[in-house]
Amino acid sequence: MVGSITLEQNATAAASCMAAINDRFDGSGIETSVPSHSNDKKYAFVRIVCPPQHWIALSKWMKYDLGVNYCSMVTGTHFPEGSPERGWEVVYHFLRQPVQDQKPNTCTVHNVEALSGMDVPMEFEVLIPLPQGDSPTVPSIQSIWVGADWNEKETWDLVGIKFEGHVNMHRVLNPNDSPEGFHPLQKQHKLRYHDHNEMYDDPQGFMRKPADEGRIK
Amino acid sequence: MAQMWITMGPQHPMTHGLWTLRVKVDGETVVDTEAELGYIHRGVEKICEARDFTQITPYCDRLCYVSAMTWANSYIYAAEDLLEADVPARAEYIRLISAEIQRLASHLMWLGAFGPDIGNLTLMTWCMRDREMFLDLLQELGGSRMHYNYPRIGGVKRDMPIGFADRVIAKTKLFEKRLDEYEMMLDESTIWLVRLQGVGYANAESMVDAGVSGPNVRAAGVNYDVRWAHPYSVYDEIDWEPSVEKPTSVKGADCYDRYRVRMEEMRQSCRMVLDALNKIPGGKNTNYANGDEMIYTKAPTRAPEGATGFSNYECTRGASQFYVQGGGEGRGKNPYRVSIRSPMFITIPYVAKTMIGYKIADIPAIMGSFDPCIGETDR
Numbered sequence: 287m288v289g290s291i292t293l294e295q296n297a298t299a300a301a302s303c304m305a306a307i308n309d310r311f312d313g314s315g316i317e318t319s320v321p322s323h324s325n326d327k328k329y330a331f332v333r334i335v336c337p338p339q340h341w342i343a344l345s346k347w348m349k350y351d352l353g354v355n356y357c358s359m360v361t362g363t364h365f366p367e368g369s370p371e372r373g374w375e376v377v378y379h380f381l382r383q384p385v386q387d388q389k390p391n392t393c394t395v396h397n398v399e400a401l402s403g404m405d406v407p408m409e410f411e412v413l414i415p416l417p418q419g420d421s422p423t424v425p426s427i428q429s430i431w432v433g434a435d436w437n438e439k440e441t442w443d444l445v446g447i448k449f450e451g452h453v454n455m456h457r458v459l460n461p462n463d464s465p466e467g468f469h470p471l472q473k474q475h476k477l478r479y480h481d482h483n484e485m486y487d488d489p490q491g492f493m494r495k496p497a498d499e500g501r502i503k
Numbered sequence: 504m505a506q507m508w509i510t511m512g513p514q515h516p517m518t519h520g521l522w523t524l525r526v527k528v529d530g531e532t533v534v535d536t537e538a539e540l541g542y543i544h545r546g547v548e549k550i551c552e553a554r555d556f557t558q559i560t561p562y563c564d565r566l567c568y569v570s571a572m573t574w575a576n577s578y579i580y581a582a583e584d585l586l587e588a589d590v591p592a593r594a595e596y597i598r599l600i601s602a603e604i605q606r607l608a609s610h611l612m613w614l615g616a617f618g619p620d621i622g623n624l625t626l627m628t629w630c631m632r633d634r635e636m637f638l639d640l641l642q643e644l645g646g647s648r649m650h651y652n653y654p655r656i657g658g659v660k661r662d663m664p665i666g667f668a669d670r671v672i673a674k675t676k677l678f679e680k681r682l683d684e685y686e687m688m689l690d691e692s693t694i695w696l697v698r699l700q701g702v703g704y705a706n707a708e709s710m711v712d713a714g715v716s717g718p719n720v721r722a723a724g725v726n727y728d729v730r731w732a733h734p735y736s737v738y739d740e741i742d743w744e745p746s747v748e749k750p751t752s753v754k755g756a757d758c759y760d761r762y763r764v765r766m767e768e769m770r771q772s773c774r775m776v777l778d779a780l781n782k783i784p785g786g787k788n789t790n791y792a793n794g795d796e797m798i799y800t801k802a803p804t805r806a807p808e809g810a811t812g813f814s815n816y817e818c819t820r821g822a823s824q825f826y827v828q829g830g831g832e833g834r835g836k837n838p839y840r841v842s843i844r845s846p847m848f849i850t851i852p853y854v855a856k857t858m859i860g861y862k863i864a865d866i867p868a869i870m871g872s873f874d875p876c877i878g879e880t881d882r
Contacts (some may be wrong), residue, residue, distance in 0.1 A: 288726075288728075288731050288743060288744050288745060289731065289739065290730070290731040290732075290734040290738060290739040291731065291732060291733070291734060323584045323812075323813065324583075324584055324585075324587040324812075325580055325583040325584040325587075325588070325590075325735070325812075325814070326580075326583070326590055326595065326735060326736070327734055327735065329733065329734070331813075355708075355711050355712060356711050356712075356714065356716075357714060358714065358716075358815075358822065358824055358844055359824050359826065359842065359844035361826050361840070361842035363828060363839070363840045377826065377842075379813065379824065379826065379844070381733075381815070381822075383711055383727050383732070384725070384727060385707050385708065385711045385720060385725045385727050386707065386708060386725065387706050387707050387708045387723075387753075387755070388706075388707060388723065388724030388725070388749075388750060388755075389753070390750065390751055390752055390753055391749050391750075391751055392724065392749060393724040393725065393726070393747045393748065393749045393750075394724060394725045394726065394747075395726050395747060396725075396726060396727070398731050407727075407732035407733060409733060409813075409815065411813070431712060431714075432709075432712045432713040432714070432853075433712060433713050433714025433849055434714075435852070436714075436848065436849055436852050437714070437844075437849070440848070444548070457541070458540055458541055459540065459541040459544040459881060459882070460541065460544065461541070470546060470549055471548060471549060471840075475549075477549065477550070477552075477553045
């Protein structure tokens, strides 16, 4: 039986990561917390709220001093009705994985119960709030994690977040000839349904189909 | 000789779906590549914003048509994180069993598609024969052959039918013997070995840096697995070990290692399913009614203000992740934003670059060994 990371290992690692970040970036406006997931096992993770101007410094430090070697996803969100300083938000998810290159004909089989310190897998969530406006911009971390490359391309393509310093930015999921400035996950683009404009308030379209009027559902 | 760009795809057997690989060649040697994706982009993330939390599950099934159960489960764990739902232990066991049966079916589909890439058509027919056994099992649970809509936020749709456990045991035990037959056919075939060994090297650290995950990294010699690193479900109570290979070169795993690691993973899935059936609370031959508290707990339908949900799930091709933002009262039962991280979307551009330096004839072997699935890639 392989065993798995225990809640104690997880809590210790999360607390030490948070302490290390607070120690290094004290007074810069970077806020950290250790919330727990509310699904089955209630594992803790590190949540960081970072202003965009400190993002490059923080990301380099996370990669080279905290051992965060895996950039797993980048999410952009549009809040047109949000506060002036949070009209957009970019959320990064990172993982720390105990993975090293192997010598020929060897493999690493981790003794999970004995993992400690930097070897404990950990999940990081970095939130970067961006002000309202037409051109949300955040520095690119393409040169720090290769895995961020296509994630950033996708986030620009779908949400329209500009990644400053990203080399070779292009459409990945939308057609190459999509109109400039068209980013479908921005909230001004509504879903259309049977010629009715949008279906946010009425997902099933019950109130909008004339044929259904007066019928009992 | 002059270098030139040639286009493989979107209609090419190598793609295992619909995408374009542009290859710059010097004679027969690949000197540069570019991947072009997006041919079957359906806008699932946008559609999800206009659906209830419960209505999203069928869309997640369709993200990967080969591995629907694992993708639906992946979404369900994120939704449960967001909505703070409790899940009965029996439901977690059933989810584990269904996900591992799906992993068997998915890996068989991969092997069946990989065989013809290498020139072994027998493999396709054998794999389809065995995959049918597992699709039948999943059909008993979900009612459909490929898209099940089976897990629910807070449990599962229905309990295992009477006799299901016996059929699972019979089929997995038969399949364990069949796996030996596969290995007899493949590991002693000169063509198979020559086409796979020493081709498509990728080492562990570069793969992790590039965002590759799952069996492809385990083939490079590290037993990192989401199922023990960020445990969900009941994998900590089940008897299993992550499959891991010993790559023969400093350059990391070759195509043969990636084939071996998936064969071993199928053995582990059989082991997990059999062990889970022994340990399932309530007994394996019991059938609880729909909505019984043993298999389903009613979950809240509206997300708390400002809450988010995240799941990290070991899908058949690597770590699939969902990030769901609820919108509080204003959004009703709908999420504000659903973000999907597909392992293959990150892996395909990486694999395209690992082909540089090999011959054109090696491209199908390298691409196939990473198990691409375009449904999840393009979303």
